[in-house]
Amino acid sequence: MAEARFRFAASRAVWWLLAPFGVRPGNAWLALSEAELVVRFGPWRLRTARDNVLDARRSGPYRWWRVIGPHLSLADRGVTFGTNAAAGVCVRFATPVPALLPGRWLRHPGLTVTVADPDGLVDALRRRSP
Template identity: 55%
Template sequence: MTTERQVFPFRFSSAYRVAALPFGVTSSSACVIVTEVALEIRFGPWRLTTNLDNVAEAEEVSGPYAFLKTAGPAHLSLADRGITFATNRDGGVCVRFRTPVPAIDPLHLIRHPTATVTVARPDQLLARLK
């Protein structure tokens, strides 16, 4: 395992960039950070942080995602309480957690069993989380 801090930027499509801007989600405020001990997702004002040993698995998922269900802010799946941080409709990485984690609400009442992120280099994020 690497001991360095790795930053994975999101890949923004033009339409998603425009939709995200009112929510404070920009290329400078959105990234996934993996350290020796933690996973952190930053998405404008939203944050998801967990110990790396809470990551059960990560897998590549492909789109296309529905624009209205994924563009703009972080999105909560009503089906399974998963959270999506999307900046394009093409695809991303789905991270499953052993213990669900908070992210979408400021009181941390909702816990997410998964998080989907549309980073620029999904293959590198997958390799880092293995």
């Protein structure tokens, strides 16, 4: 499988809102290869082995104040990189991974991303090579 890139879906107003945090259309994406899943959301990054992904499902709609920007769930320590309240993808990891803070201080058991093609991302994450 070649690398697949998924861009984040956002209106112009949301990109303006996220710009002071360093998040722009050119540096907000998710890349998926046979070996790994990588997310860049402005200055934030998440990288994990593809084998660390347990499952993925489409989710949403969300409340905008809970999803726009980078967020930490106080309920389960999951991380959200969000740009719209309509739809996204929830990804669950076997081993929690760092994303919001550098180093190993805070690890996340799950990730929510609001990519432009949530169904395509779910299909790609569920697809495995023979």
